[in-house]
Amino acid sequence: MEELDFTVETLGECKIESPIPLKNNMDEAHASFVNDNERVLYDIIYHEGSKNNRDDYVEGNLMEKAGARRHIYFQPNHVHAGIITCGGLCPGLNDVIRAIVRSLWYEYGVRRITGIRYGYQGLDPNNNLPFKELNPTNVDDIHTKGGTILGSSRGGPSIETRVDTIERMNLNMLFVIGGDGTQHGALYIADEIKRRGLKISVVGVPKTIDNDISFIQKSFGVETAVAEAVNAVYSAHTEAKGAIDGIGLVKVMGRESGFIAAHTALASNDANFVLVPEVKFELDGPNGLLEALDKRLERSFHAVILVAEGAGQDLLEASNAKDESGNKKLADIGVFLAQKIVEHRKKKGLPANLKYIDPSYMIRAAAATPNDSLYCARLGTNAVHAAMAGKTKVLISMWNYHLVHVPIGTAISKRKVVDPKGPIWKDVLSTTRMPLSMTNN
Ligand SMILES: Nc1ncnc2c1ncn2[C@@H]1O[C@H](COP(=O)(O)OP(=O)(O)OP(=O)(O)O)[C@@H](O)[C@H]1O
Ligand SMILES: O=P(O)(O)OC[C@H]1O[C@](O)(CO)[C@@H](O)[C@@H]1O
Numbered sequence: 001m002e003e004l005d006f007t008v009e010t011l012g013e014c015k016i017e018s019p020i021p022l023k024n025n026m027d028e029a030h031a032s033f034v035n036d037n038e039r040v041l042y043d044i045i046y047h048e049g050s051k052n053n054r055d056d057y058v059e060g061n062l063m064e065k066a067g068a069r070r071h072i073y074f075q076p077n078h079v080h081a082g083i084i085t086c087g088g089l090c091p092g093l094n095d096v097i098r099a100i101v102r103s104l105w106y107e108y109g110v111r112r113i114t115g116i117r118y119g120y121q122g123l124d125p126n127n128n129l130p131f132k133e134l135n136p137t138n139v140d141d142i143h144t145k146g147g148t149i150l151g152s153s154r155g156g157p158s159i160e161t162r163v164d165t166i167e168r169m170n171l172n173m174l175f176v177i178g179g180d181g182t183q184h185g186a187l188y189i190a191d192e193i194k195r196r197g198l199k200i201s202v203v204g205v206p207k208t209i210d211n212d213i214s215f216i217q218k219s220f221g222v223e224t225a226v227a228e229a230v231n232a233v234y235s236a237h238t239e240a241k242g243a244i245d246g247i248g249l250v251k252v253m254g255r256e257s258g259f260i261a262a263h264t265a266l267a268s269n270d271a272n273f274v275l276v277p278e279v280k281f282e283l284d285g286p287n288g289l290l291e292a293l294d295k296r297l298e299r300s301f302h303a304v305i306l307v308a309e310g311a312g313q314d315l316l317e318a319s320n321a322k323d324e325s326g327n328k329k330l331a332d333i334g335v336f337l338a339q340k341i342v343e344h345r346k347k348k349g350l351p352a353n354l355k356y357i358d359p360s361y362m363i364r365a366a367a368a369t370p371n372d373s374l375y376c377a378r379l380g381t382n383a384v385h386a387a388m389a390g391k392t393k394v395l396i397s398m399w400n401y402h403l404v405h406v407p408i409g410t411a412i413s414k415r416k417v418v419d420p421k422g423p424i425w426k427d428v429l430s431t432t433r434m435p436l437s438m439t440n441n
């Protein structure tokens with residue numbers, strides 16, 4: 001078995017008794033403390049034939065269980081906590097902020113909580129973005145809204161400048177809510193903090209509708225994104241069925257990982273073609289999408305195509321443009337496909353009734369579904385427990401239905417993608433009955 005590094009870094013020994021049992025309605029029996037050496041198995045599959053399956057459970061493949069510790073590192077009344085949200089929007093950001101604030105305030109009695117505005121840009125003094133004091137009153141109903149009350153951004157100042165600001169603010173814990181880029185930034189910030197000999201805990205909460213961060217069962221926001229995308233596919237299907245040889249085309253986000261498209265296809269059962277970045281496809285020729293689409297229309301008189309934004313980039317004109325964070329700007333596969341399909345159908349003298357729906361930002365800006373809200377609440381609360389216990393360079397993750405600590409370095413070591421030979425893609429092929437010959441993986 002591949003050996004992974006799940007060793008979590010801590011700032012020092014935990015010598016302070018946790019105040020949780022003293023707070024509010026909580027007694028010792030309900031505090032539900034987690035022993036610091038409790039572990040969750042990374043791999044719960046029994047591998048038949050393995051000489052001794054227990055040999056696989058080497059330390060590296062055990063994940064540290066998240067949760068409240070009986071003894072903590074920080075004295076609550078000395079804590080000044082910072083919260084930052086970075087990268088693209090994602091349903092549930094406000095839920096996580098709310099959970100962090102309430103857990104700090106009510107479970108630990110922390111009274112100094114500061115929101116940093118507009119992501120890492122808020123750590124650049126040149127931007128003059130005022131900090132926002134946070135408390136249970138001003139986060140009270142934010143979970144009912146999409147977006148982030150703190151604002152977000154791409155790009156930002158140098159790591160040194162970010163840490164200078166953190167140092168000037170006198171923070172001793174920073175909660176970093178963001179995607180892969182954000183967590184890269186968090187790791188470098190934590191490295192710089194360590195280099196300066198500061199005791200500041202950096203805890204990440206992985207945010208992404210793309211679901212592309214590794215060692216996380218499912219990122220928060222993904223479920224809401226899929227629910228919204230299903231609505232778009234429903235509309236595309238309805239439009240397609242209402243026209244002669246109607247074609248519904250829906251584009252969803254997914255830069256390098258096509259989970260939104262794959263999960264939406266499985267949830268809606270209305271998509272006939274699903275195009276994701278992980279699986280190359282041809283447009284023209286006997287094995288191309290256009291030919292397969294014609295055949296489908298001949299047979300069923302309507303078709304729905306669901307495409308992830310990162311799919312088919314090899315068919316488009318490459319550009320070297322990058323966004324402020326250094327992410328490659330993608331060409332618009334949705335508009336491209338819409339044009340090519342209409343051109344192709346017209347050239348053949350066939351009906352070209354195509355309706356194109358791009359719900360990308362509607363999906364991302366939606367408020368979290370109840371299940372996502374519940375997940376965010378648990379991630380936020382457990383991020384607080386981790387920080388109070390002096391854990392650093394760590395993300396809160398759900399793995400095998402347990403909340404665990406994953407070192408940020410491990411989580412960002414590889415991107416999670418839809419495996420073209422894995423069970424999710426197999427089910428997509430099976431539900432869509434898309435011709436295998438169309439994809440040349
Ligand atoms: N390699 C890196 N080193 C340091 N900081 C980075 C790095 N990549 C990104 N960041 C920082 O992280 C922030 C967010 O990154 P990015 O725009 O890539 O979004 P993300 O966190 O990946 O989220 P998403 O892709 O889901 O929108 C940026 O403001 C940038 O400052
Ligand atoms: O338009 P923006 O803000 O650059 O964001 C687009 C990107 O953000 C994401 O939604 C991730 O947050 C990607 O799926 C997408 O490529």
Ligand SMILES: [Mg+2]
Nearest residue numbers: 087179180181
């Ligand atoms: Mg990213």
